[in-house]
Amino acid sequence: xxGVAQSPRYKIIEKRQSVAFWxxxxxxxxxxxxxxxxxxxxxxxxxxxxxxxxVDDSQLPKDRFSAERLxxxxxxxxxxxxxxxxxxxxxxxxxxxxxxxxxxxxxxxxVT
Amino acid sequence: GEDVEQSLFLSVREGDSSVINCTYTDSSSxxxxxxxxxxxxxxxxxxYIFSNMDMKxxxxxxxxxxxxxxxxxxxxxxxxxxxxAIYFCAERFSGGYNKLIFGAGTRLAVHP
Numbered sequence: 647x648x649g650v651a652q653s654p655r656y657k658i659i660e661k662r663q664s665v666a667f668w669x670x671x672x673x674x675x676x677x678x679x680x681x682x683x684x685x686x687x688x689x690x691x692x693x694x695x696x697x698x699x700x701v702d703d704s705q706l707p708k709d710r711f712s713a714e715r716l717x718x719x720x721x722x723x724x725x726x727x728x729x730x731x732x733x734x735x736x737x738x739x740x741x742x743x744x745x746x747x748x749x750x751x752x753x754x755x756x757v758t
Numbered sequence: 759g760e761d762v763e764q765s766l767f768l769s770v771r772e773g774d775s776s777v778i779n780c781t782y783t784d785s786s787s788x789x790x791x792x793x794x795x796x797x798x799x800x801x802x803x804x805x806y807i808f809s810n811m812d813m814k815x816x817x818x819x820x821x822x823x824x825x826x827x828x829x830x831x832x833x834x835x836x837x838x839x840x841x842x843a844i845y846f847c848a849e850r851f852s853g854g855y856n857k858l859i860f861g862a863g864t865r866l867a868v869h870p
Contacts, residue, residue, distance in 0.1 A: 688846050690860070746806070
C-alpha cells in the first residue's frame with residue numbers, strides 16, 4: 647500500500663511570497679489532516695477534512711493560510727503572504743478510521 | 759486544557775532498555791499514541807493504547823498507562839542503534855474530532 651505523498655519536499659521563499667503544498671492521502675482514507683511542525687516542537691493541527699468538508703480549522707491562521715480538498719482526495723495548503731515564523735515542516739496525514747493517522751514525509755519550508 | 763509533556767533527551771547504551779515518559783492533561787482522552795520520527799522523515803505510528811487498558815506489548819515495545827496520574831511510558835527492550843530517533847507522545851483530545859495533541863518529543867540517542 648502506498649503511503650501519504652507530499653510535494654515538494656523542500657521549499658525556500660522570501661517573506662511576503664506565496665507558496666502551496668500538495669498532499670495525496672492513502673487511497674480510501676476519508677480523513678485528511680495538515681499539521682505544522684516548528685523546529686523542536688511536536689506537530690500542531692492546522693486543519694482537518696472529512697471527505698471534502700472541513701471539520702476543524704480552529705488553529706488555521708485564516709488571514710494567510712487556506713486549504714482545500716477537492717473531490718475528497720488530494721489536498722493543497724497555501725500560505726499567502728508568508729512570514730518568517732511560517733518556517734516549519736508541514737505534515738499531511740490521513741486516516742481510515744478514528745484510531746490511526748498515517749503521516750507523509752512532510753514539506754520543509756524556509757522563509758527568508 | 760490541552761498539554762502533553764515529555765523529557766527532551768534520553769541516552770542509552772546499545773542492548774539496554776529505554777524508557778520514555780509522557781504526561782498528559784485531558785483525563786477524557788480515549789487513545790494515547792507513540793510516534794517515531796527519524797531525521798528528514800514524517801512520523802511513523804509505533805503503537806497506541808486505549809484508555810481502558812493498563813499495558814500493551816508489541817514485540818520489543820511495551821506501553822504502560824497510569825490513568826490516575828495521566829502518565830504514559832514507552833519501554834523499548836534491547837535498544838538498537840536503529841532506534842535512535844525522536845519519539846512523540848500524543849493524546850486524542852476528547853474535545854475535538856479525533857484531534858491529536860503532541861508533546862515536543864524525546865530525542866533518543868543509542869551509543870555502543
